[in-house]
Amino acid sequence: METDGFVRRRRMTAETTGNDPGVAGASAGAEVRWLGGRFWGVSESIVGSLTPRIGGEAELQTVEFIRSAQDAQTEDSEPDYEGLPQGASTSTHMLAGAVAGIMEHCLMFPIDCVKTRMQSLQPDPAARYRNVMDALRRIVATEGVWRPLRGLNATAVGAGPAHALYFASYEKLKKTLSDVIHPGANSHLANGAAGCVATLLHDAAMNPAEVVKQRMQMYNSPYRGVLDCVRAVWQKEGPAAFYRSYTTQLTMNVPFQALHFMTYEYLQELLNPHRQYNPSSHMLSGALAGAIAAAATTPLDVCKTLLNTQESLTLSSLPSGQGPSQGQGQAAHRRISGLAHAFQTVYRLGGLPGFFKGVQARVIYQMPSTAISWSVYEFFKYGLTKHQHNKRRKQHMEAEM
Numbered sequence: 309m310e311t312d313g314f315v316r317r318r319r320m321t322a323e324t325t326g327n328d329p330g331v332a333g334a335s336a337g338a339e340v341r342w343l344g345g346r347f348w349g350v351s352e353s354i355v356g357s358l359t360p361r362i363g364g365e366a367e368l369q370t371v372e373f374i375r376s377a378q379d380a381q382t383e384d385s386e387p388d389y390e391g392l393p394q395g396a397s398t399s400t401h402m403l404a405g406a407v408a409g410i411m412e413h414c415l416m417f418p419i420d421c422v423k424t425r426m427q428s429l430q431p432d433p434a435a436r437y438r439n440v441m442d443a444l445r446r447i448v449a450t451e452g453v454w455r456p457l458r459g460l461n462a463t464a465v466g467a468g469p470a471h472a473l474y475f476a477s478y479e480k481l482k483k484t485l486s487d488v489i490h491p492g493a494n495s496h497l498a499n500g501a502a503g504c505v506a507t508l509l510h511d512a513a514m515n516p517a518e519v520v521k522q523r524m525q526m527y528n529s530p531y532r533g534v535l536d537c538v539r540a541v542w543q544k545e546g547p548a549a550f551y552r553s554y555t556t557q558l559t560m561n562v563p564f565q566a567l568h569f570m571t572y573e574y575l576q577e578l579l580n581p582h583r584q585y586n587p588s589s590h591m592l593s594g595a596l597a598g599a600i601a602a603a604a605t606t607p608l609d610v611c612k613t614l615l616n617t618q619e620s621l622t623l624s625s626l627p628s629g630q631g632p633s634q635g636q637g638q639a640a641h642r643r644i645s646g647l648a649h650a651f652q653t654v655y656r657l658g659g660l661p662g663f664f665k666g667v668q669a670r671v672i673y674q675m676p677s678t679a680i681s682w683s684v685y686e687f688f689k690y691g692l693t694k695h696q697h698n699k700r701r702k703q704h705m706e707a708e709m
Contacts (some may be wrong), residue, residue, distance in 0.1 A: 333536075357367055357695060398480070400692050401472075401475050401476040402473070403688065404689050405473075405687055406469070408471060408681045408682075408684040409467040409681065410464055410471070411680055412467070412471075412681040413464065415680055416673055416680070417460050421455075421459075422437070422524070422673075423666050424613060424617070425443060425527060426439065426666035427613045428527075429653070429657045452558030456531035458529070459524035462520045462521050465517060466513060466514045466521075467514065470510045470517075479504075481501070482496075485497075485501055489521075496574065501566075503568065504562045507562050507565045511554065512563055515551055517559070520534055522613060523537055524537055552645065553615035558648065560612055563601075564602070567597075568597045569597075571593075571600055576589065585688070590682045590686045593682065594680075599674060605670055606666070607664065609666075610664070610666065614644055615644060615650050618644060
């Protein structure tokens with residue numbers, strides 16, 4: 309199976325400490341080898357150990373193996389790929405979704421780092437970039453080759469369970485709602501509604517990881533590592549800080565995912581009407597759906613980034629009486645709290661163009677990101693389906709002997 313190829317292309321790494329290239333190289337190199345080894349061990353057993361269990365769950369269903377000669381000929385054909393959502397267990401979707409989510413976030417993490425910095429309202433003079441490539445080049449040249457990957461381990465830890473819930477709930481709700489709204493056919497309304505509900509679960513699991521990741525991605529981040537960031541935020545701002553942007557995240561991601569899923573399913577109807585496993589159609593549909601949804605929701609993403617990072621330069625530019633800490637003259641005690649406050653701050657400091665800061669980086673990030681996510685997810689769905697199909701064929705042949 310092509311799993312080995314997918315896994316080898318994913319070299320996971322951990323955050324580095326400080327801006328010293330020597331320390332960064334040594335620390336990140338060791339963590340890359342450790343994380344890579346651990347993930348390789350898990351991934352190597354995906355089809356070998358987990359899929360038999362998944363197949364065993366599917367065996368609980370009554371299956372007629374003794375067929376007529378015409379049915380036996382059908383056994384030799386390819387498995388019913390789109391039959392998976394009706395016949396597979398929830399663990400199948402969760403497994404495929406977790407792998408897809410981790411690969412998506414890890415492979416595109418350097419671009420995500422650039423996006424976070426380019427959305428800064430009051431960037432340091434040394435962190436003002438012309439475009440995505442200029443940002444990457446300058447970050448690597450001035451802060452070290454590992455700097456764009458700082459905070460990657462926090463994202464990987466959050467992305468697995470978040471995307472497992474995301475895809476499993478989406479597949480289940482899509483099927484259930486489609487049967488109610490438009491029995492026997494695809495329903496765009498059902499796809500959008502399923503995507504919205506799936507987003508609630510995804511963001512609940514992912515939001516704390518997003519807060520830690522974005523704070524470590526900022527220029528001159530004061531945190532030594534992920535645990536140091538978690539401890540500092542918890543002590544200084546309280547546990548609620550990890551969900552300060554949750555409502556904004558939902559306000560952004562609910563329309564994003566509704567538009568994303570509806571566009572993807574619509575493009576699949578055009579490019580892949582028979583719903584066969586077709587990597588090129590999954591990749592193209594995912595890329596276009598991600599680009600459209602990303603561009604439309606960039607203003608909300610800028611506000612989310614501001615709420616997550618609480619940029620020091622932005623906070624220092626606020627009037628002393630603004631925000632929830634009114635009357636406190638020190639910028640360190642000011643906080644941007646809530647979507648409305650974030651919108652006011654963005655507009656006051658950047659005007660209307662401020663709501664589209666980093667839109668280029670966001671679209672460049674989302675296009676390959678969603679393409680990777682859908683391609684890997686559909687690949688694992690297909691692989692697991694084929695595995696179960698071959699297992700049933702083998703059992704059928706053994707029963708005939």
